Amino acid sequence: MNVDEFWNLIEASRRAGSKRDEREAFLHERLWRAPRPHLLDFVQHLSATREPANTYRLWRAAGIIMDGRCSTDSFHYFQM
Numbered sequence: 001m002n003v004d005e006f007w008n009l010i011e012a013s014r015r016a017g018s019k020r021d022e023r024e025a026f027l028h029e030r031l032w033r034a035p036r037p038h039l040l041d042f043v044q045h046l047s048a049t050r051e052p053a054n055t056y057r058l059w060r061a062a063g064i065i066m067d068g069r070c071s072t073d074s075f076h077y078f079q080m
Contacts, residue, residue: 001034001041009042020080053079 016026
């Protein structure tokens, strides 16, 4: 899966539903059937896309928005 295919899949998930669980279900269905190399490529592209948002500055902002309760998992969901 190249980067364009990754973004096409992300865009298709957006059209599949406006709620996070709908998008996750769409991606799960597509990736479940994908060959292992495509799945690994997807994870690599997703990680590269999210990496710029992994900053302490954003984590502090998330903590303020979430009333000081922003665990590692909460921050991960906040980024999405």
